[in-house]
Amino acid sequence: MHEMDSRPSPPQDFDGLKVLILERKGQLPKRLAQVAAYALDNPDEIAFGTAASIAASADVQPSTLVRFAQHFGFEGFSSLQQIFRARLRERTPGYDERLRALSGNDHSRLESGSIFNGFVAAGHRSLDNIAGSVAPESFERAVDILAGAETVYLLAKRRSYPITAYMAYAFGKLKVRYQLAGTAAGIDDDLLAMAGPRDAAFAVSFSPYASESVDQARLLASRKVPVVSLTDSAFSPLAESSKVWFELVEADHAGFRSLSASMAFAMALTVAIAEKRRRMGVEG
Amino acid sequence: MHEMDSRPSPPQDFDGLKVLILERKGQLPKRLAQVAAYALDNPDEIAFGTAASIAASADVQPSTLVRFAQHFGFEGFSSLQQIFRARLRERTPGYDERLRALSGNDHSRLESGSIFNGFVAAGHRSLDNIAGSVAPESFERAVDILAGAETVYLLAKRRSYPITAYMAYAFGKLKVRYQLAGTAAGIDDDLLAMAGPRDAAFAVSFSPYASESVDQARLLASRKVPVVSLTDSAFSPLAESSKVWFELVEADHAGFRSLSASMAFAMALTVAIAEKRRRMGVEG
DNA sequence: TTATCTATGGAATTTATGTTGCATTGAAAT
DNA sequence: ATTTCAATGCAACATAAATTCCATAGATAA
Structure with missing residues (x-):
């Protein structure tokens, strides 16, 4: 009486589901086994398809899919599908x-x-x-531009400021001449007025964009100072003023973003610049 | 008459769509531009979400999504969504x-x-x-201490400074009272003189240790201000003055260290503090 | 200012999708 | 052979989703 044992505990991730399926594979009814095999062989189809299309593709009835899901403790096909979708979302494969x-x-x-x-x-x-979104050629160009500059001007405000602050520290250690804008308000304009075509600038701005940085970058660009920029959106107003720009989207947790990847990028750029300079200095 | 030119040739892959969007981003109406930005920034959401959920997330009407799709030559939102799904299928960002x-x-x-x-x-x-070296209990204690403080004093110099600078930014957004030491030389002592037992401090120092930060932490500790610290060595002089301390060794590349992990840690701590405060505030 | 056209929000409409119920089949046990 | 129960296919149902329509707000040109 009361078939309540039908939903004991649905697996919460793909791997859990996978082992569960493999465990029970032998005891599964014909059509359900058919679905099981299809699901493990074509996980992407399950993730994207509709119940009808998947059923047709696996040569079963849509209702069989629902029964399959319920058999493994899910409320229905939709809940099961979430597992397959989550698998694609979180795909940090290897990690x-x-x-x-x-x-x-x-x-x-x-x-x-x-x-x-x-x-x-x-x-x-x-x-x-x-690792995937930064094009090697762009990175190389950015290094070229910045390594060729007499002075590197660092532009950033708010959330982006720590990045240039760190680059400033590293540049100091590496004996690369730089100017960090934004330290004290007011003197930025005087500072940037000294920049010329033989210098270069690195600007960072994430949305919501600090208009000051954008304006400053635009100002420098108008005076033929090459600008390299880092932003989190292809729509950044910074992109327009830049010779090379990088789009770098930090993954967030509960809406908050840290600067993990930005810091790795900044450090890579910084060291690559110093390295290139060293070689240029030696070679000629 | 007969508006048939409305559907010239929809892009057939994600990259094609991306460049098309970027080309026209300037001429797009307000809401459509809003969708464009959201789509390029959150492609996964578009792939998996429903029109309603995406619309809510992008803060537009569902109908706007349909118009956006049609504007770029698709029949409707569903056709556009296929592009985003195909992107995930093909891109086996495999291990x-x-x-x-x-x-x-x-x-x-x-x-x-x-x-x-x-x-x-x-x-x-x-x-x-x-992930392995930070003990959960310690983290919890650190959060307790800092969340209970009236004002959080942030101590860091040199290489560590970007970390506290970022925390300062985040604290500002999260409405947590803080004081950032080290901004301008000289005024630190006056600033720290105001700290008392009801406050708390978070100090960061990596080797080679900036003696100022260590001294300041010691000073605060002697005045019964609880100190939480982050260092890269169990032998750090900071540890002595701290109620809780974390050892966090950044992996290096060719001897240079970035701050990737430190930033993730700092952000986790910051958000956890704010979260705890919010809960304390609600509960009493 | 007025007229006209585009853009937008919200509700109505329609489409299609997942789910459930029921009759039938097939297999195992008596 | 007969009974019983699980498994399956099919179709009806209910729900949720995409799309379309319409009224209004906003912008642009006359």
């Missing part, structure tokens, strides 16, 4: 082990732990993003 | 592909490429490190 380690580690017990884990995971994702 | 992308990608052909790859890889390693 999935680390992420599982994260969600299963001691942190998640405590309230603040999930926040901590969230930012670590977001950091990984961000780094994956830039 | 091996990622690793190959890093070790053998286009970057490594170019001189600067290996530097770029190196810092991305170092970032990943750093994040792995903190």
